[in-house]
Amino acid sequence: MQSFTEENYLKIIYHLSESTNTVQTNAIAEQIQTKPASVTDMIKKLAEKGLIDYIKYQGVTLTEKGKQTAINIVRKHRLWEVFLVDKLNFKWDEVHDVAEELEHIKSENLIERLDEFLGFPKADPHGDPIPDKNGRFAKTQFVKLIELKIGESGTITGVSQHSSAFLKHLEKLGLTLGKQVKISDVTDFDGSVEILVDNKQINISREVAKHILTTENGKN
Amino acid sequence: MQSFTEENYLKIIYHLSESTNTVQTNAIAEQIQTKPASVTDMIKKLAEKGLIDYIKYQGVTLTEKGKQTAINIVRKHRLWEVFLVDKLNFKWDEVHDVAEELEHIKSENLIERLDEFLGFPKADPHGDPIPDKNGRFAKTQFVKLIELKIGESGTITGVSQHSSAFLKHLEKLGLTLGKQVKISDVTDFDGSVEILVDNKQINISREVAKHILTTENGKN
DNA sequence: TTTTATTTTTAGGTAAATCTAAAAAAATAA
């Protein structure tokens, strides 16, 4: 059984592992909002418990046990987010902080019944996949909106940025999950993208386009 | 903002206050499963924070601020219990421990939306009243089943014992909330009570009868 | 009203998760 704090470390290490193979002390410190010295302490403890592999000065990787623990926390986080949006009418930009707390509730039974109550959702309100109780993810292949060519269209199925500011901005633009978009033009000057959504032409910055994930619909 | 631990102390003191005016160190220690010395430490801290009034060797009472805080935790606990039973199909004997964790989630918004989602319930799965967001309880006047006279009948609306063993026993006897019961006889020998429920005569021990709460229906 | 028992508090310590400041190792630049 892990403490609240240990769980947070594992989850952060898991997320950082998605981009780098071994995870560095400073990177963890930044994410967890603590000092590197504190991270070193915790890292030793997690290694001691067999949840991570740790070589001094070289960074850490999750063991299989650590990975499964982390995935289970991610599962809980995302299921709670679905609950908050689908059942309690939270907006997609309001759920993260509460889910950060709820994810630590210790009851397998609770989470399985919640999963069932929600209809075994496959993705959370931000399009992130929800692992099943064995830790398996449905494979999802996203194409960044920025990578679509002129004339191609896709369905918005995720975002790679979860800040409230970004999510609210998308909401205002009408760019929510499930929306069909078609690339009309790309501006040479600033790389901004002209898209067709809900029969309206709108212009979004390159920065925004980078963080919208779509499932391609093919040409025309 | 109180810590998880502080909240537990306040809640326990609140519950103990229902039977005694000032609450003793040892009583708190027993409930919280800790040592009296630890309770003294925490008591000082809570007094420092203005949540309880404390006179050395004399016990404690909640201040208005402490009381409101405690009531809010009770509110959350009971709302979560309703959620677990009504929405996730937990049995009434399975919810307490999970609610002990959920009650500490810090989000006013969450609890208000949950309250609404549940249809503003007035009582939890054990018949205990749920305070509204201003800390006000609907007045409930229970009559213990043991206090009903022969020939009188009532509706089961609560229990004063929350152990899983007791609740499961009631379930097996068919004595759940909402059931109509009528006292047929009281055995001289052991004080056990003969009752009519669902057109069946059953015999329950005096001990059981003491912990069933009813709303009287009057004679016949 | 003493004596005895119970309750409560103090004194001094431990473990978890932090911190700051300084030392050590590794990576990068000159």
Add this chain to the structure above:
DNA sequence: TTATTTTTTTAGATTTACCTAAAAATAAAA
């Protein structure tokens, strides 16, 4: 390859919530 910068670790403290053992206060019994 040596010097500099960056990253990481150690050393030593702090805070929170506990603990045990012993002292002090209060309550109950003789």
